[in-house]
Amino acid sequence: MPPAGRIAKGVDVIEDGFSADLIDTSKPHSARMYDWFLGGKDHYPVDATAARKVMELFPHIKGSAWANREFMHRAARYLSEKGVAQFLDIGTGIPTPPNLHQVVQQITPGARVVYTDNDPIVLRHAQALLRGTPEGHVAYLHADVREPELILAHAQKHLDFTQPVGLSLIAVMHFVTDEEGAHQIVRKLLDPLVPGSYLMFSHFVLEDPDLMQRLQDIYRAGGTSVQGRSIEGVTAFFQGLQLCDPGVVLAAQWHPDGRTPAREAPGLYVGVAQKV
Template sequence: MTDTGSSTDTGFSPERIATGKPHSARMYDWFLDGKDHYPVDAEAASKVLELFPGAKDAAWANREFMHRAARFVARLGIDQFLDVGTGIPTEPNLHQVVQAVVPSARVVYADNDPIVLRHAEALLHGTPEGRTAYLHADVREPERIVEYAREHLDLTRPVGLSLIALLPFVTDERDPYGVVRTLLDPLPSGSHLILSHGSAEFDPEVMERIEEVYRAGGTPVQTRTHAEVTRFFDGLELCDPGVVPATRWHPEPAMRVRQEQPVYVGVARKP
């Protein structure tokens, strides 16, 4: 475990950003009213918005769940987090949320989008007491992510593993359940999984058309049912209220979005 305040491991030049095809992270940035996307991303995201006018609300509900869940886990005393599928920095980021609760918290971020790499420096500025690190890697390389995390986190103590809006981009043929197990297996008892996942159960026809927009841009995507999302928590102890739509998980008065969205979420403890 390193004692340096921040670090990155990239193996990739951020200048090699492909701007000819939409990227899910940049489309998500557009939904969150960010500025780090290209016209091709805005065009694809606009098509999604035409099909699903609540797309921006769903993105915000997902983001707000991350804030609440990260605080919840930090208040349990967990001071180490591994956030895979980080996305383009949108304040407050996970490290800002958890370091507001535990100033000495350590956070390792991992993402495969080079534009996130370009902005990684924003993810590396936390509290003076805390530590942050960033790895440019794909979730389909879970062993590499774990080994990097091991250099920055103490894996003999509980870790909060955050997988927010990531697993729809790991289709069944890529073994998403195996990926999650590989990330969880090295983590000790008392670790927590924070997870969110889009679902087609709320409007199957619209979601199928949205999936087509992503596939047309070269990004396979797969929504899952409540049962399929719940399966990611197999062997874990689900925290109340279980796997529920994002806005129903420990709602708070200051939430920007309160209407139910097609996103299932949950937090669970590793026994």
């Protein structure tokens, strides 16, 4: 990690090499569709049209999107209370308060968070919305989860890899196929993290081949792959890690705490595990 003097606390850092103006409004994007599911306003008609098609297949999808976000809140708070003060969040999505850094910096004001996403509209909003505490640090990288080496090189400028890191992969790996090496990507992201680091993970389980094909057709129209996996396939992402109780479960079953809602979300499986 660079000397403290090289990174000003509380100052957001954005790195990309990409123009935020290059937003393709002719094709739907998964991050903007997710924004529609959450009731946001940072999407385009093509995203809303695709999202409504998904909702025809899964009428509960809006509630599931919120359940996914609520799991992130509970998991981030859980790790913060265990002393984790650094987070690498990949597949950030369009900022929807409270964001991960707002959750963890409420517990640890000096917490450091690095965000990564591949949608240029997220990049456009990063400077305005990803504001941290004066004591903490927030950074953003425009990149794809399929670029683990690039992401890790950026993260090491802002996080101390000699200390535990919370790696957040929330609802992102079902957009990476087995052919693209989804499990290997997660291993690469975990490899440089020290023991005591954690993985926060959520993934939709879908094994119905007809529904899976129809879902793939919707997302592929926007250039996004979708991978259907079983519960066993999701659990395989935690191989070599020590799962925290209660293991890989439906989102509502993971540490309901009375502070953050834990609504039902059919098919949304989640888990948190420690690197030992």
